[in-house]
Amino acid sequence: MEExxxxxxxxxxEGIAEILTQCEQDRSQLIPILQRVQETFGYLPKSAISEIxxxxxxxxxxxxxxxxFYNHFRYIPLGKHPVQMCMGTACHMVGGGLVLEALExxxxxxxxxxxxxxxxxLDRVACIGCCGLAPVMVIGEKIFPKMTSTKVxxxxxxxxxxxxxxxQEETDN
Ligand code: FES
Numbered sequence: 398m399e400e401x402x403x404x405x406x407x408x409x410x411e412g413i414a415e416i417l418t419q420c421e422q423d424r425s426q427l428i429p430i431l432q433r434v435q436e437t438f439g440y441l442p443k444s445a446i447s448e449i450x451x452x453x454x455x456x457x458x459x460x461x462x463x464x465x466f467y468n469h470f471r472y473i474p475l476g477k478h479p480v481q482m483c484m485g486t487a488c489h490m491v492g493g494g495l496v497l498e499a500l501e502x503x504x505x506x507x508x509x510x511x512x513x514x515x516x517x518x519l520d521r522v523a524c525i526g527c528c529g530l531a532p533v534m535v536i537g538e539k540i541f542p543k544m545t546s547t548k549v550x551x552x553x554x555x556x557x558x559x560x561x562x563x564x565q566e567e568t569d570n
Contacts, residue, residue, distance in 0.1 A: 406444060412437055413448045424453050431464055439475035469522075476511045476518035478556065480504070481535040482544075485524030492545065493532035497521060499546035500534075503553055 416433050420426050427449070434445050441464065446457050464470045482488075482497045501507055504517050511518040527533055530542035534552075541552055 409438065409442045409444055410448070413445045417448065417452050420452075422452060424455065427453060427455070427460065427463055428467070431460075431470060435470060439479070440471045440473055442474075443472075471509060471518075471520065473509070473511055474515070474518070477516050478518075478536050480517055480519045481522045481525075482519070483523075483525050483531070483533045483535070484521040485528065485531075487524070487528035488532040491531050495546045496532055496534060496544045496549060499549040503549050 413434065416430065416437065420430050420433075430449055430453075431441060434441055434449070438445070446460050449455070450457055450460055480500060482493060482500060484493050484497065497508065500519055504512055504519055506512050506517065506519050508519055508521050522535075525533060525535065525540075527540065527542070530540070532544050534541040534544045536552070536556065541548075544552075
C-alpha cells in the first residue's frame with residue numbers, strides 16, 4: 398500500500414511538473430492551473446497545492462482560500478465509479494435533492510466524499526444539459542435519466558453485478 402502511495406505521489410509530482418512547465422509564472426494563472434490539475438487528476442492533490450504554491454510564490458492557505466470560492470474543485474480523489482447528481486434548477490425542481498440524499502444513504506458517503514473501498518465518489522453538479530431527462534444522475538460516462546430515490550439501490554446493485562460478471566468473464570478467458 399505504501400509502495401502504491403509512493404508511486405501515486407511520484408506520478409502526481411511528474412504530472413504537476415509537466416503542467417507547470419506549460420504555464421506562466423503569474424498569480425493570475427492560479428485558477429487555470431488548478432483547473433488543469435483537476436482535469437488531469439480528477440481532484441486537487443495536496444502535494445499539487447504545495448508545488449503550485451512554490452511556482453507562484455503563494456502559500457497553501459492562500460491557494461485553498463481562492464479555490465474555496467469555486468464549488469467544482471474537489472480535494473479528494475474520484476472513486477472508480479464517479480457518481481454525479483445534477484442539481485441544476487430543472488433537476489432540483491423534480492426531486493434531484495431526494496435522489497442525492499438516497500445516494501448518500503446507499504453509498505454511506507457525503508457529497509464530495511469517496512467510499513472507503515474507493516469504488517464510488519459522490520458529487521453534485523450544475524446543469525449537464527439534458528434537462529428534459531430530469532432528474533439526471535451520471536455514473537462515469539453513463540447517464541441515468543428520470544432518477545428517483547427508489548431507483549438508486551437498483552442502479553447500484555446492477556452496476557456491481559455487471560462488474561462482477563465482467564471480472565468473471567476475464568478470469569474465464
Ligand atoms: S438541470 Fe439537470 S440536466 Fe439541466
